[in-house]
Amino acid sequence: MQTNHPLLSVVVPMYDEEEVLPIFFERMHPLLDGLGINYELLVVDDGSRDATAALLTAAAAEWPQLRMVRLLRNSGHQAALSAGFRLARGEYLVTIDADLQDPPEVIAELLATARDSDVDVVYGVRSDRSSDSWGKRTTARMYYRLMCRLVGRDLPFDAGDFRLVSRRVVDTVNGLPDDGRVFRLVIPWLGFPSAEVKYVRAERAAGTTKYTLSKMFRLAFDSVTAFSAAPLRLATWLGLFGGLVCFAVVIGALVVKLSGQSVPGWTSTVLAVGLIGALQLLCLGLLGEYVARLFQASQKRPQFMIGYDTLEDPGHHSYAQAVEGQEPDQR
Template identity: 35%
Template sequence: MNHPLLSILTPMYNESGGIDHFFQTLEQALEDVPVDYEIICVDDGSADDTLQQLRNHADRNPRIKVLALTRNFGKEAAMTAALDFARGDAVLPIDADLQDPPELIGQMVDQWLTGKYEVVYAKRASRKADSLMKRKTAQWFYRLFNKMSEIHIPENVGDFRLMDRKAVDAIKLLPEKDRFMKGLFCWPGFRHTVIEFDRQERAQGESKFNYWRLWNFALSGITSFSTFPIRVGTYLGLIVSFCAFVFAVVVIIKTLTTGVDVPGYASTMVVILFLGGIQLFFLGLLGEYVGRIYKEVKNRPIYLVAAKWGFDDDQTA
């Protein structure tokens, strides 16, 4: 009996300290799952010996396949490369830090094999492993994004999910260069279900995302999937114009009835600085959108592959 093929996708950047433990845990979890599988690891320009360790594991297990990118293109680009080379009937992204438990893969596959769902989300029921600040900012981001965007991202769902080949092929049709994968994964829709789990501490190493990078990541996600911020500028401009018109009427009436009133310096400076700040803010916001247009127009490739191991000779993205 032929089993369906599951492609496990794992971008890696400087994960040398945890690779052995990652494969040991993942392969053990896949032993009783009723699928054939391939593990596609993308080395995203690591500065340590991550690539050499991946090659060693690829020599040990022919199901492990390795892509080496020419430099560090970022996690979203590395995930895109893994998607492009995946051959599975379903794909499942998972991080190498093992905060998303491989033991959950069997339940996700079981839900998919029922034929009722094309996407199986793994939702974090608890984020105790994260700091209070990270939990709160994540909560604020999901709520803000879902209010402003036409698509809905499930709260506390990361990249760890199972997607049917139909969903993967739909995602591969999306051509944008500045990629926010959480949004792209959700954009096609399809029938889905949710499995909850408690997120664990990182098995090795530290997160590559500091708060500044997370802020830029959130800004990228919002501007990639919503024009609402620009629309806010339009509405705010109308409100300020209306208030200015009302104030002008009041000044005219007051001048005609009580004479000319010389306004104070402080109030004038407050108004000027307030309106100048609003203008600069929305000029910067407009620049975010123009910058994304600029990236799309250049049409540069999302990633470049330096070498690959374990793939068929004729297998390309």
């Protein structure tokens, strides 16, 4: 491993990516070597249960610039990115996923744009998402439109976690609280000078996506609650709306009663009680989400725990053999 600080750090979060790793190495190794600069490839293994860690440590023994950091448990994509930000040493940092849907060949263009334009952030913006399913494209479009309304117009549309940032941005992000950090919102919010590089999003090179629909909804909800108090305001407006509806129901009931056309029944009562109850539960749920975030922040638990770093322990072979000897549920 290099002892001096590299110019470029490429941070790659991984979780159960043993199928895509051979293709990843085949494309990334010659590409980074061809840049002609001092670099490090920092792979954050997010507690994989397959042979990802063993393959990475074996590759690191033959690839000096490859550095593998293994988290003690699966902490999530954004937490793995936080670990990469915390440990990367480069003057510039690129984050990219392991599935190769974001082409690593664009890294050279990101770096050239940052240096030529003298900006601190260069976003990789997807100009073509035809490789994604209709559902993925639709939910992504809804997500970015919602985030633009809540966070601001500075949020680049169709820019995920494929970006380049300068050391100044890395140090600023590392100084922020870890709780609920969503990088695709935090970095635009900081307001550093930025540029964009467009690219065509490809299909996953191998394996299956680890970002399920439930995880995408969780990311969207974390994005909203971490950056906006709009849900709390929504609860207030829903309460006012429910009050107006109930007031209208009361007026209608009085009119019917005074006209002598009232019929004893329970339908209107059930509807009114059900509406009020639903609004109350929704408002309590929204308030509970914010209280839960405050509770988690008060616990001051670390967002991630590092179990192994090849930079600190160069004994790649012994560790790889130990991981290979474990059962999948013990990794």
